[in-house]
Amino acid sequence: MTAAQADLAGARSEFNRSSGSSGIDTPRVEDGAAIWRIARDSKVLDLNSSYSYLLWCRDFAATSVVARDDTGSPIAFVTGYVRPERPEALVVWQVAVDSSHRGKGLAGTLLDELTTRVSRELGITALETTVTPDNTASDRMFTAYAARHGATLEREVLFDGGLFPEGVHQPEVLYRIGPLSP
Incomplete structure (x- = not known):
């Protein structure tokens, strides 16, 4: 087992609990403010309006996921949506982990949990996301995700900076990334 796999296994056991208020869950509207703060504090993500995070938790909860601490407060999230022109593809919009919980494989765990759920419930067989060239952490996470799932990873510029x-x-x-296996 590699160090990355061990981190991911540890994160799964730590955060994927069925008892108590901690664990992996579907976001709720009242999580919007905390998710906005986690995105803001990441200092990497393009920050959307606080209103958009409230809407995201209402309208795209089925294709998003949140990790909660022992008090039930969000500590990490993945937001996504089904691409209208490719209904088999989940577009991952943002992934962020509160600074006090980074380095434990939580982002990868959330991504695995979300794609397992949407594959089963919505028939998703592919994942799409965008990453800027300077975002090494996201590049590593999505590259590792593709490898874990035995999926092909293709890259191309979607939106030029100009x-x-x-x-x-x-x-x-x-x-x-795809095809995803269930």
Whole structure:
């Protein structure tokens, strides 16, 4: 077992509990503010409006997941949606872990749990996401995810940096991962 696999196994046992208020769960509207704060504090993600996180927890809860601490407070999340033009693809919008819980494999655990659920419930067979070239942590996480699932990973620039209105955004590289096995 590699160190990454051991971290992932440890995170699963620590956060995937069926008793108590901690564990992996579907986000609720009242989680929106905490999820917004985790995204803001990541200092890596493009921060959306706080309102958008409330909507996300209402409208895309079935394709998103949150990890909770022992008090039931969100400590990490993955937001996603089913791509309308490719209903077999889950688009992962954002992944973030509170700074005090990083380095434990929690993001990978959440991604595995979410894709297992949406594969079973919605027939998802592919995952798409975008990663900027400087986001090494996300690149490693999605590359490791593809390897764990024996899936192909393809990369191509989806949005060139010049398309963004602020003019200083890095390109968004599309990662296509699949086929996913159930």
